[in-house]
Amino acid sequence: MARLRVAVLGLGEAGSAIAQDLLRAGAEVVGFDPVPEKTVTGLLRAQSEAEAVEGASLVLSVNWARVAREVAEKVAPVLRPGQIYADLNTASPSLKRLLAEILAPTGARFVDVALMSPVPGRGLATPSLASGPGAWAYKGGLEPLGAAVEVVGERPGEAALRKLLRSVFFKGMAAAVLEALEAAKRLGLEAEVWDNIAKTLKEADETLVGRLVEGSLRHAERRREEMLAAAELLREVGVEPLVTEATARQLGRLLGRELA
Missing domain, CATH: 3.40.50.720 (NAD(P)-binding Rossmann-like Domain)
Known part of the structure; x- marks a missing residue:
């Protein structure tokens, strides 16, 4: 052969x-x-x-x-x-x-x-x-x-679109982790926040996606206020809140849909 x-x-x-x-x-x-x-x-x-x-x-x-x-x-x-x-x-x-x-x-x-x-x-x-x-x-x-x-x-593109949809989540999560850890480091809390993130990911199960979606839809207004406060904290310690502010904007959109 x-x-x-x-x-x-x-x-x-x-x-x-x-x-x-x-x-x-x-x-x-x-x-x-x-x-x-x-x-x-x-x-x-x-x-x-x-x-x-x-x-x-x-x-x-x-x-x-x-x-x-x-x-x-x-x-x-x-x-x-x-x-x-x-x-x-x-x-x-x-x-x-x-x-x-x-x-x-x-x-x-x-x-x-x-x-x-x-x-x-x-x-x-x-x-x-x-x-x-x-x-x-x-x-x-x-x-x-x-x-x-x-x-x-x-069809060409079927594989690519599946990877990129996953990337929106996975790379977005990585960006959020980096932003949180950078602020935590400047506040002397890096190890504590690191452990908290690791524990949360370790305990995740198949119900997590549903809870994330449902929670965001149900509590969009409160969570938006929470992320705006988090963005203010990050700016105070010198970290640009790129992911945090984007999250607040997304929650604002969800809130707008609910009101509509």
């Missing part, structure tokens, strides 16, 4: 970890990164994106969303029918659909891939969502090598 040949475009933290795992799993890996020093032991180093893609059954674009279109346009002239082109960058659903349109004339099958947790430490086993014309082929090619892929739709 012929070895799977994979092109990895982008050898940063994520790309190099995935490439290493592919090599350990027995795949033949060709890689390219515009930074010459970035490489992985055992990988065949190409001189361009186009060179890396030629002859590869599977192409993984692991760059940044801001260069995803540029990379797709560079490899489009050499892509062939039957190849699978997977974009693993965190990008908007509209950009994923645009990439699929750019590559459609080549006959290659596009896959929108959303990596759902940090790649370092997990590598190829990072939980991921996939959508698009090549999603099932992508899953079939990589799962035997250790990948964890859930197909969520046939």
Whole structure:
């Protein structure tokens, strides 16, 4: 049985970890990164994106969303029918659909891939969502090598939108934690607030989302006043209350809906 040949475009933290795992799993890996020093032991180093893609059954674009279109346009002239082109960058659903349109004339099958947790430490086993014309082929090619892929739709962008909706919550929560801890540090209460946050997260269960939504709707006015007071406290200790004031504005909107 012929070895799977994979092109990895982008050898940063994520790309190099995935490439290493592919090599350990027995795949033949060709890689390219515009930074010459970035490489992985055992990988065949190409001189361009186009060179890396030629002859590869599977192409993984692991760059940044801001260069995803540029990379797709560079490899489009050499892509062939039957190849699978997977974009693993965190990008908007509209950009994923645009990439699929750019590559459609080549006959290659596009896959929108959303990596759902940090790649370092997990590598190829990072939980991921996939959508698009090549999603099932992508899953079939990589799962035997250790990948964890859930197909969520046939249209490009279906995977991206699910990751970004999760990001609204998860990254927003991280921003709120950072803002609270910065103020607590300036007041000499960092360890106490840290422990309180950790305890709250540890005790969370499946009812938490419902309680958060119901509580905000029911007590929007009181909670808005509470967050305005918190914002005043943060300003007093020199912390800009970005998340806190945004929360107060959202509660104000909820209150407006209730009054309407």
